[in-house]
Amino acid sequence: MNPASLRWKIAALVTLAATVAAAMVGLLVHRATWQRALGLGEARAEVSLDKAVAAGENVVVVDGLPDALAERLRSGRRVIWYGLDHRDEPWVWAAQPYGGGQAVSVQISMGSELLSLHALDRDMVKAGLLALAAVVPLSVLAAELPNRRLRRVARTAREIADGDLAARTDARGRDEIAEIGAGLNSMAAGLQRRLLAEQRFTADVAHDLRTPLMGLLTASQLLPEGRATDLVRDRIGVLRGLVDDLLEISRLDADGEAPQRQPVPLADLVRESLHRVDVPADVRIAGDQDGPVAVTDARRLERIVANLLLNARAHGAAPVTVTVRPRHIVIRDHGPGFPPDLLTHLNQGQAQRFRTGRAERGAGHGLGLTIVLGHARVIGATLRFANPAGGGASVTIALPD
Known part of the structure; x- marks a missing residue:
């Protein structure tokens, strides 16, 4: 109301x-x-x-x-x-x-x-x-006082919903509004504790897995060549990728990351990303072949583009197109599109960790979009996820000025 x-x-x-x-x-x-x-x-x-x-x-x-x-x-x-x-x-x-x-x-x-x-x-x-x-006028003024307190509670609730779990509202008094404010503060404190515990758990697991993982990697190099050895090395590679992703997420969760900005040719960055992840795609560049240039963090932007391309290959369908415009990169596939509930959460800047989008396991570990949103937050980019009318899924990366 x-x-x-x-x-x-x-x-x-x-x-x-x-x-x-x-x-x-x-x-x-x-x-x-x-x-x-x-x-x-x-x-x-x-x-x-x-x-x-x-x-x-x-x-x-x-x-x-x-x-x-x-x-x-x-x-x-x-x-x-x-x-x-x-x-x-x-x-x-x-x-x-x-x-x-x-x-x-x-x-x-x-x-x-x-x-x-x-x-x-x-x-x-x-x-x-x-x-x-x-x-x-006296009744209007009297009604304004509780309304002002309710607006403060609503503003704090929106801040918490936007991810600021440190936000608190003034819960002084003994009336119903004070009880609502105290309940909201208690809820935010509980969510903050759970999120910090989850972040600490992720960081601890990733760090504790590095030492045995390096031992496994070294031991796999001593195994005789063969099909079984290749299978072991492949699984170790998957585990190493998972540990690297967990470490990257733990650094992003710490909110201590700072972008290293420099002029970046967007067309060259897209081509390098396609070459690294080996995803066939049609690149469309606005203007000349050199394409537009943006001042941003090249490593983080390349990570965003690469993860989105891998997501399009894993969950979408050909053809995959990448459109490069000034300050914008649009990646689109022609698969089934994003599930409605996932689409809503992604446009709110939220991604469910370890959600692979498939019933079977082994087809990725579901951290790619979490990393994408984390790096986008660091470089100040805005991501718009959509299911176009012609089918498929599209992600628009809008870089800041």
Whole structure:
């Protein structure tokens, strides 16, 4: 939900509550004031009636009185009645049967009381509007404080999602927002501990494997030539590649790598990468054959291109094309494309380690894309992974200015 929308919804609820409360209070005050005025008018009318009866004054014909009053007088009892006369003016009548179809009647005007009540209503409406004028900005300000804290929590959550596990939010207080912030901080701390433990484990395994691996490599050179020896040497080569990749990932995880920037002819770098990994591909160069030049780290960029070419050969299909443009290298194959879940994670800068994309083992160890993303982060390159409409998979390497 948009924080501004939430703020205005809270302000609207507070305003509605204040309006309803003011209306109820105004209604109660109106009713109590009118009941009091009406009670005083009836008391005055009854006193005046007693005086008129004692003096034999104000004798009138019952049928000449208002119909509702005349109907009640026929019961033979004294009547105190409020109503309007033929000019729609408010009066309180007090009447008592006098005999012979006659009655003693007095009436007290309630016009001034009614005018005072209307003036009170206007004053209450004005006071209510003034109160609302003060309540609305105050409610907006009151809603802004928790909204600001919620935005800080959301910003910290986005930073954590982007990979900054050291990000923390201010969790002071004892309300629900503070509990959410404390939970977010606890989650980030747990993730950070697990990630650091994973990185230490990767580095320790890689370093501890180097010594026995070198022993195996040396021993394999002493074996007699033959099919079994070739198989052993091949497996040792695979293991050596895995250890080298793990060591490279451990260095990238340490965030201590710095690029060695220099002018690099992109077309020559692509050709050298193709020659090294032996992947057949169609190279398309924008402009002349020399192609564009970018200032970047040649070793890291070559590693990125080589790993992407190997990935295209392992998981894609021919033809593989490499397009070189100023500050851009696009590698595309015509295979089944990236799985949707992997595509989402790659465009978020995340790669699942040891995911080979195949059910069987032995077809790579699933660290190539992790290394690609790590080197791209060091040189400041942006990688865009996509499944083009014509089929296959494409990766665009966008180098910084």
